[in-house]
Amino acid sequence: MAGENSVKLHGMWASSYSKRVELALKIKGIPYEYIEEDLSNKSELLLKYNPAHKKVPVLVHNGKPIAESAIILEYIDETWTNSPRLLPEDPYQKAKVRFWVSFIQQQLFECIGRVVMSDGEEREKAFKEVFEELKVLEDGVKEYFPDSNVLCINEENLGLLDIIICATFSPHRAAEEAIGVKILDPTKNPLIFSWVTALNELPLVKELLPPHDKLVSVVRLIRQNALNSST
Amino acid sequence: MAGENSVKLHGMWASSYSKRVELALKIKGIPYEYIEEDLSNKSELLLKYNPAHKKVPVLVHNGKPIAESAIILEYIDETWTNSPRLLPEDPYQKAKVRFWVSFIQQQLFECIGRVVMSDGEEREKAFKEVFEELKVLEDGVKEYFPDSNVLCINEENLGLLDIIICATFSPHRAAEEAIGVKILDPTKNPLIFSWVTALNELPLVKELLPPHDKLVSVVRLIRQNALNSST
Known part of the structure; x- marks a missing residue:
């Protein structure tokens, strides 16, 4: 400490x-x-x-x-080295977690942003990329963490990847409502979907999530500003 | 080990x-x-x-x-925990190094890429951004590392920031020759310029740097391909 x-x-x-x-x-x-x-x-x-x-x-x-x-x-x-540790001690496991954190942050998050902030063909293209990247993430998480059950989630064992998944995808329903498309589909991405759902059930997460309606309004505003500035 | x-x-x-x-x-x-x-x-x-x-x-x-x-x-x-350590042990010093590594990687490198791969107004804009970001880096390095002399460089004390600075800026002369503009200016960025120059003098670095002429050709090729695909 x-x-x-x-x-x-x-x-x-x-x-x-x-x-x-x-x-x-x-x-x-x-x-x-x-x-x-x-x-x-x-x-x-x-x-x-x-x-x-x-x-x-x-x-x-x-x-x-x-x-x-x-x-x-x-x-x-x-x-603060008290438990839970957000990153594994082992350098290789740590590298794997950092890899997927970086993938979500650098690629997926940026791509979801383009879906929110564009229209027409550009949005279709970004949307297709989001699905491809969600598949890479879903397959990657399955392959990279074969021995661990990522869905065995409780507040005592949350780590860096849970934090990034939660902060990135928990507001997906607000984004979906604001732009009228489905980003996270339980039939296409069952693992990520269940993961986000399980995280959203935790009291600690519920307490921190922004109010849905307020978030929908903000996403709509961001989208409108982006579309206005690109025309 | x-x-x-x-x-x-x-x-x-x-x-x-x-x-x-x-x-x-x-x-x-x-x-x-x-x-x-x-x-x-x-x-x-x-x-x-x-x-x-x-x-x-x-x-x-x-x-x-x-x-x-x-x-x-x-x-x-x-x-490989043998000396030299690439990152400081202290979490705050480590965070500072990671911050500037991320700044160079996410912003500056991407911006230099746009200078190389664009033309006309777009290049002018990217070029202006490179100068602004080089200034932020120069000021930041001075302010963030006030007690350490970053230019006291030898092969026994190289760290992560030296590696990123070296890999990012050592080929600047090739990029400058290929695109006909000056990226690193000793009058505007004396610290970064001296830093890169000192690093380039190290035998270990000299041995690893790609041949200048070959690199100029590659930068020209990348630039030509980018300009062709954008027209």
Whole structure:
């Protein structure tokens, strides 16, 4: 455990990246002060703490800022070494978890974003890519973790991959309602679908998920702004 | 040190991502077998080892494949714990190094790619962004590492940031010759420029850098293909 602790999180309620960090802090049982940022009028502190990106989330631990959710999550697990560990100890298992975290973050999340923010042919193309990548993820998770039952989920054994899956896919119903297409299909992606469903049932997750209707409105707004700026 | 060791690297001579891994293996003194991939006709092994991305580099350690350079580099440092350590032990210092590695990889490298592969207004825009991001990097490195002299460089103290800086910027002269613009300017970015120059002087780096003329031809080819496909 880290010694003297002042932990502050600069976040934004609808940000999937902020939710990742909140989930990690809750899972590890780390008390923190949450500072909601208005992204249209960012605080002086946020700009000071993250001058390179000017983005949430920023974790401030004993006055020292750390930016970027993936880096914050590793920092949390390395600083508060109590159970549950978010990453496996074994370097190879750790590399496998990091690989799928990176795949979801760099490719899948970006692709879902393009489905939300485009229309017509472009949306069809992005949509097809999302399905292909969901299949890669579904097959990969099955093959890469053959011995572990990823669906044996409880609040005491959540890890980095659960956090990323949860923060990325839990709001899928809001995105689906906002754009009128089905992203996560239980017949095509039974593993991911069951995984997300099981995670969403956990009290810790329920407590952190943004209100559905409010999220639908935000996704619609983002979509409308993106479509307006591209015409 | 890892016990029984068979280390193979599937790479491509002009790939900056492959070079990162080769640099790490050389720095840590790890013997490895290098397998050059023809990216227009990828080996069955590469496709088997990295089905999600089908890309180099892939490190195969005792038969177990690890993909993605950033993940491979962390795996190497966690598996071969001999000196020099590529990442600092302290979680906060580690987070700072990971932050700038991610900044260079996600933003700057992508932006330099757009300068190489576009023309006219689009190139001007990308070029402006490269300069802004180089300034952020230069200021950030100065501010984030105030106590360490990053330019006190020798083969015994190279770390992750040296590897990324070296693999990203060492080929800048080839890129500059191929596209006819100056990316790294000693008057605008004296720290990065001196850093790259000092790294390029190391025998270990010299031995690994691709031949200048061959690299110029490849950059020209990539640029021509990109311009043709966008018209």
